[in-house]
Amino acid sequence: MPATTADEDDPKSASQAEIQRRTDPPPLTARRSRTAKVFRLAATGVILVLAFVAAAFVWEFYVAAPWTRDGSVRVQVANIAPQVSGQIVALHVQDNQRVRKGDLLYVIDPIDFEVAVTSADAEVKNREADLQVKNAQSARRQALTTVSTSVEEKQQFAGTAKIAEASLESAQAQLRQAKVNLERTQVKSTVNGRVTNLLMRVGDYARTGTSNISVVDTDSFWIDGYFEETKMANIHVGDTADIKLMGYGPHLAGTVESITLGISTANAAASTQGLPDVNPVYTWVRLAQRVPVRIRIEHKPDDVPLVAGMTATVVLGTGRAPLPLWFTGLRQRLFAFSASGDQNEPR
Incomplete structure (x- = not known):
């Protein structure tokens, strides 16, 4: 039979030992285990x-916010055609030369x-002399009161x-036209801009109404942003635009000027039999159409050139409640990252 101690046989001593065990601090390993568990729970909550927050930001930037990487720089080009025909005897501009409206090209x-002006001027003088003679004759006939001059003869004169x-x-009128045609032999620029793709030279024959020189209107640059139709509900005339051209760091500022009201559709084309040529639609793959939005350029950094056809990334501001500064900054950084991303990615 095992030996027992006095403390083990004493119930009072046993209860005091249990109370002491419960009030003593837990061992160090147990405290560390509890601390680690709390830390893991807190870290999980933070994550x-x-x-x-990241999901909300990605949804805001990629789904809800109207933005596109499919933007393009556009410009008007003045295709200048002569109003008279003849051989070109002098060329006053070079390719890519800047010109002002009214400059001689x-x-x-x-x-x-x-020669036509001289001939028309001589004809005017001849007609003026003839009119003077006719007026003098008519005046003399009207003054005659003899019976030999009848009323019919007076009316005839x-x-x-x-x-x-x-x-x-x-x-x-012919003289005025001849002078105008003489002035038109000097073909002038109709816009402020830059001569582009100049192929003509002295000795070429210019034909009336046939364009032979083009000038890029540098006052007419704008941005066309092609936005998915799923984002059109958040786009309005007057919205601000943040624009970044591919290859350049500084951003341009703009404003939505207008929204295109129609795009072409392949289903509107007629087949060889004259019937509508309707393409098959795969219901499990529905690609959103892209709608052009015209953006007026409000500010352009001096070190960023504008060339028609350049690719632009456009982010529009919809006029909703302002986002926190940190959120806006993060969005701008993601915008810059997206704009400078894979240039070969299909749009």
């Missing part, structure tokens, strides 16, 4: 909050037009004078 041989007057007006 969940961060994941929620080239000159058409003016000799034939100078008056009509002759009116015909001479009409002939003079016609000659004067």
